[in-house]
Amino acid sequence: MKIMTCPVNGPRPLQEFVYGGDVTEMPCPDQVTDEQWAAYVFERDGAPGPHKEWWYHAPSGVWFIAERDTGTDEISNTYLYNG
Amino acid sequence: MSTTAFRTSPLHSELEQLSPTWTMVAGMQAASCLGDNEMHLLETVALCDLSFLPRLGLNGPGVTGWLQTQDIEVPAAMYELATLSDGSSVVRIGTNEVIIEGVPGAGTIDKLTAALATDVKDVFNVTRNEASLALAGPAAADVLAQTCSVLVRDLLEQALVYTRVAGVSAAVFQQELNGCNCVRLVFDPSYGIYMWRELLKIIAEYGGGAVGFACLFPESQ
Amino acid sequence: MADPIFIERLPAAGHEWIDRDQRLCFSFEGRRYGAYAGDTISSALWGNGVRLLGRSFKYHRPRGVYSMCAHDANVMLENGETLNIRGDTTLVEDGMDLTAVNTVGSLRYDLAGLTDRMSGFLPVGFYYKAFHTPNWMFPNWERMIRDIAGLGKVNPAAEWKPSPKGYDACDVLIVGGGPSGMAAALAAGRAGSRVVLVEDTRCLGGSLCYAGATAPESVATINSMRDEIAKLENVEVRLNTSVRGCYSENWLAMIGPGGMTKMRATAVVVATGAYEQPAVFRHNDLPGVMLGTAAQRLAHLYRVKPMQRALVLLGNDYGYGVALDLKAAGVEVAAVVDLRETIGKGELVHDVKTAGIEILAGQCVYEAHPAGGLRGIKGARVCPVNSDGTCISTTGINVNCDGIVMATGWAPAGDLIGQAGGRLNYVQDAAQFRPDELPPGMFAAGRVNGVFGVDARVEDGGQAGGQAAAFAVGKELPARRRPTDEIIAPSHPYPIVKHPKGKAFVDLDEDVQIKDIVNAAKEGYDSAELVKRYTTVGMGPSQGKISNLNSSRILAKATGQTIGAVGYTTFRPFTQPTTIGELAGRRFHPDRRTPIHSRHQAAGAVFMHAGAWLRPEYYGPRVRHQAIVHEVQAVRHSAGIIDVGTLGKIDVCGADAAEFLERMYTGRFSDLTLGRCRYALMCDESGVVIDDGMSARLGDDRFYVTTTSSGSAAIVREMKRWAMIWGLEVTIIDHTGQFGALNLAGPESRNILGRLTDLDISAGGFEYLGFREAVVAGVNCRLMRVGFVGELGYELHVPAQHAAALWDAVIEAGQPEGIIPFGVEAQRLLRMEKGHQIIGQDTDGLTTPLEAGLAWAVKMTKPFFIGQRSLKIVEPRPNVRALAGFVMHDSTVMPSECHLVVDGDEICGRVTSIARSPTLGHVIGMAYMRPDQTTPGTVIDIRVEGRLVQAEVAKLPFFDPSNERQKS
Amino acid sequence: MPHRLLRFGLSKEYNEPRMFRSPEQLKKSYDVVIIGAGGHGLATAYYLARDHGITDVAVLERAYIGSGGTGRNTAIVRANYLTPEGVAFYDESIRLFQDLSADLDLNLFYSQRGHFTLAHSDASLRTMRWRAEVNKHLGVDSELVDTAFIKEKCPHIDLSCGGHAPVMGALFHPPGAIARHDAVAWGYGRGADQRGVEIHQQTEVTGIVVKGDKVTGVQTNRGTIETNKVVCAVAGYTPPILEMVGIKTPLVIQPLQACVSEPLKPWLDTIIVSASLHLYVSQSSRGELVMGASLDPYTIHSTRSTLDFVEGLSGHLLDLFPFLGDVKILRQWAGLSDMTPDFSPIMGLTPVEGFYLDAGWGTWGFKATPVCGKTMSYTVSENKPHPLIEPFRLSRFKEFELVGEKGAASVGH
8 A cells, every 4th residue: 555644644545645636837827828828727747757746635634745756656755835 | 692502413313222321411412321331341342422522623823822812732743632621632733723622521612612702813713513432442443453544553642643434534542531541533423423333333243332421431420 | 865985094193284083074066075174175075085176167177186275276166155165275164065166067077078179179269260250150159158168156146244354564574484484583573573474374384384204304493483483472473364465565465364454564574485386298287197295285284195106207306305205195106207317316316216216317207198087197108308398209108107296396476576566587597586676675585585495494584584674673684695505406497298189288277288378479479478368378266376487488488588588477466366355345335414314314304325425305205206396385385494514614714715715716705795695606727617605704804605515525625725825824614514504495484584593684684695693593503595496595504513403493493384394306496497507417527607607607807716717718719508498388208307409410418407397387497509599489409219309498597587586 | 169260170280370470670761650559559550551551660569569558458348428529439439349350350259248337326317318318319329227127137236236326227338348358459460460560569669750840750779760650559658758759738647457356157248337336347258257447546657556446346346246255356457547638539640740649548448449540540641630530639628629528437537
């Protein structure tokens, strides 16, 4: 069973977490073209490798960021979001 | 104006079928006794509804500060349980979030609720009507191990853990009640009946069963 | 009834696994047999002289004991309840009534046995090459093939008692209780680790339990280690427990007497030993041909004489020990056939010689000679062989024997290592695979690690245990050095002998022969994985435990590659077939009930599942339709009450609460004044409608919002995330489960509510879309004046523990007006009369507010809300579809939800909601259609069961268009 | 005994020709290079050669033929989709499948079983009707059926679902079928090979040469090839290839797991799917139960197995078939699904001239194998999208013209 370490709750089985997708920066809506906006909404970085991802510990309601290699499933770091 | 109506445990209808002795605690009919010599169940494993224990949640940037003005020191560490003079316990479950659980006869929660009647800046009260159960007795650890990936031996003294029990998000912690080591489960009341029934099924296989709260709070009946 | 057949065993021995004081009786294929407690089904049958124990999968060839530990699937039985029972490892129970699986008629007279005669016509992959022309014939062929294939029969009446599942954790898990496993347990235990040692048989000792004669002193070793382990409190031994799978980060599935344990181990020592590998020659599958370890298990553990006269075929020194074992068990050893040109000089070889057993070196078994009457074999032909397996069949001798015992080599039981992502490499001089790279925290010891001598295994295990213990506490690992092993070449590189007439089996489960592998390679299936997929070698119940290695050897030879290059097929769970019941465990199905659930039960509610929630669909005793009409009329004419406690209920607090809602929802909230509430619509980032509810202002810095029942968890989650990303000073409090909620609706609702509160609820005092906090029936209550069902109505939200009291009070107060509770169905109908959409029913995964007639709730002029930018992209385009209401005056044929709105061949849309309105007396509905069709009066076609029915587009709402009632 | 087997019994020698050659060398250049020797890639090669006379084709495969999704799926074929675009597309695929064994002269064990998608709630009942109606409108045999009908076709099912979310009805799709998935790839491979196509196994693409906006070559671990047309048909392995040509898509990769039981005597003739139980199960002609569940809940480019999957699947299986508690599971495995936001594939031309994409196969790739071959070969030879795949163009996302198939997904996602 995959174990993920929540910065607040510590190491827990993955079943306790909800995957929130890659951390992406929303472009300023009025400063992008329609195409750029569509890219933000739909396009993903699907390739294997290190990703910054949103994860949510459901029992405690804590969102945090995990740095995970989507190729190896190794989690190198987890921390709370700070601006 | 304040509430005068009775509270109802999420497990009331389940307990009713066990023809309990009802005792009024903090405005709730609570099952104090479910039959003679139920104490012996504590020697294997017993399940007890403690939803009657009053609970108060506070959230917001001002919480810790305000509680200090009410002479309540909230432990700095997350999830660390502190016991107040009147036996109530307080725990921090977030930078700005605190839960206080009363015990029969304790006054802290009423006092704070009253104080909150007039809006306090940056302090928002959080309704905490959870279902609250105790697994008591030596086999409690085995029962938990069948429903939860966090093992009793992983539980630290005086600290609660947010995890999943039988597929339901719950706060789990250890507590000694009436000299008996208990595993406490606190979770969304809408899952109360489901959880109660599942746990009873498993407990039955250990020769355990449901008990009234007098087993764990003898003085308060 | 005749006495059961029972043949007495060999004289009692200290290490035997049978209890001679307990006699059992069971039936097999209609005959009764005696057994001792501790016998497995196979040992008991073999011990009673039964040689025909099963039939093979494809050719239905006779089969007997082969590995005696379920590494083969020869002995598979059923008892009407349970199927595919493994005879080798399942203990005899008194009164068992067993038959062999997969026979047509009976085991003895198996009509399907004919396929063996036709095998020449059924080459590898034959089914790919026939049966498909003519096309229409295939179904009949397939039925025939399906009936012949398959092993046991399921019993649809069988009941499964839920089996428990538990979590556990330890520092060091040691898999395998042989000498290396025990040594590892001692080492780790002494180092202070919390150790769990699992052994899948009934006692510690591993191969030494039955291979004792190969190292007499080892028995002593074992006993002393057992005692030592028993002394260590931090070492827990679990017998009859097997590890079935190893998953990420040393997460292991173990099955034992108490069901499944999910073990998290910081470190794992794999001491699983080795699978003895058979030799391949013509008729190597017949009863009487068996592995050396099988013969030893029979003789030592069950004290069954494996055969009368044995031919021992060996390719390693270990085999000489087997020969001696057999002799000791009273078996006449006709000869020892050593595949090797030069035989070893070991002690055992010497003992065999002195025992007067003839040794035929550089020879092989060319073929076994079947005995008549499915009795197995009556002899074998022994011929000279070259190291590459080519055999000089012209010169040779025939040997009479009723058994051939094969001791030609091993394959590591490396399944767990492979599953965990470790690799095995082929070691030429040892002629077998050996663990190479192991994943962190996993250590191998003993025969699985290519270490065979008993002392070497003990030393190897000790080292592995030491490393595991160090790893568990994050210490640096002590160095590991390979023990000097007195056994150098335990495996023969090519114990495989071709025969022009074939029937030389590589995989007994699947009846795969040498030529099948060779021919597959010829056809281009020339990699290990393709050969497996084409020939099905290794696909059977024993998953290639005793066939994969030989298959790789043959493939390597056929393709001129090294065995290392051919490699092996991927290791996957499970190491042994594992029952669905054990995996399922107790099957938790969490369901949610509102705090008023018991009241609904008392009122005769018929419940429906809404996600995890149980909700009253309608209230009995009336039948569904009548009940719904009755409930609707009560609401329209007097008053009704519905439990809406499943709605998401969220407090949004903090200085930026208003700004936060502005961004989350499409509407405007900054201007929502204290004591007012407003409809709130939410889109995702692509502008698709995902949720809706009400939002009320409790204070400058506090709002209360509701969400759909199904959406609540996700909405709370997303709110928390956005609050964080935007860095707003806002706190999200999820009150969903903590609050109960009910909706009191109907013309009389004001009068009823008035009896329960001092609050001024006059039309002026508490206006439509007003919000109040007040005490109702002695409960602190949040009141919203809403009109979802299109009547004067109040939504009352209270702490869950007070909901029941409030419900009782309202029902009580409403008696004069005959208030009744109404269910989800009535509510659906009422809101439709009022033209209100239900998100998820009247919208789908791609619906924008613009299509769903919700544009009024979207403030495109706001600076920002989630989905706004995407809506700006689609807004200028003409809608492709739009939601509109329709009525049907002739409804002899009534459409259902999701019947299509069509225009000739074009699909214009679909009906999303439809019902006969008790209030209006005709059918009303909502549907998506082409925008040009939405003008009231337009007639649209709806296809119902192939017919077209007409409906007339009508303006929404159908009922009380001026909203007088809900505003009254 | 079919006469086709006589030759084996009667001849001493085994004279079956090779299914596919294994060419020693890569040529310097090819007219078309197809990446991925799975069903899609080989079918494309087959139809390129057969229907369009383009035989100078190399199919490059990193591992072995059919080693990706082709050999890992649960081999279900159906056309009961939700959108007209989807229905038309998959219906054509079924039509091709039905003659494919004869066409390829290889028995693919294409077995029409009838396909049930169970509805456990009135919401899913609505979706099922929606699908049935769209299907019927387009001439696809689908019907919303009641519980009695399900019981008749699948007598052993427990429609009460053990009291949890009882079955209320189902979408019944008679043409629903299963097939021997590996054989589909082998058959297409042989057909392509016989027509001159070269299949290069153990050949990994390491780069794609793009000059301006045009493809000019492909780099492999066995050397570089010149070509102006590259077809990417590697489903779960698509994103790394796209990085080589600098194309961004919505594709995300999630594993889809499956498992198989011991062979049993036939008892389940239909294909049973339940979205709310995250379960699909059918019985192979060998007698095994072939079972799958929902996608793993997060992105990972690995075919590792998890215990959660097989635990959850077992529980749900017992909900529907309580008597299977003693049946044993032999093996579990996983494949990679390349998921799109609207659960429709991404096919056709791309911003890079000469680079054709056949991706977005999520959990529905196998059933589309023949029609993908047909339409992709057309698209490559004509350099314009086949009408059937026009709606699945990559540009639909930036145009906000998605093809919403989520409602037709066989299992929860």
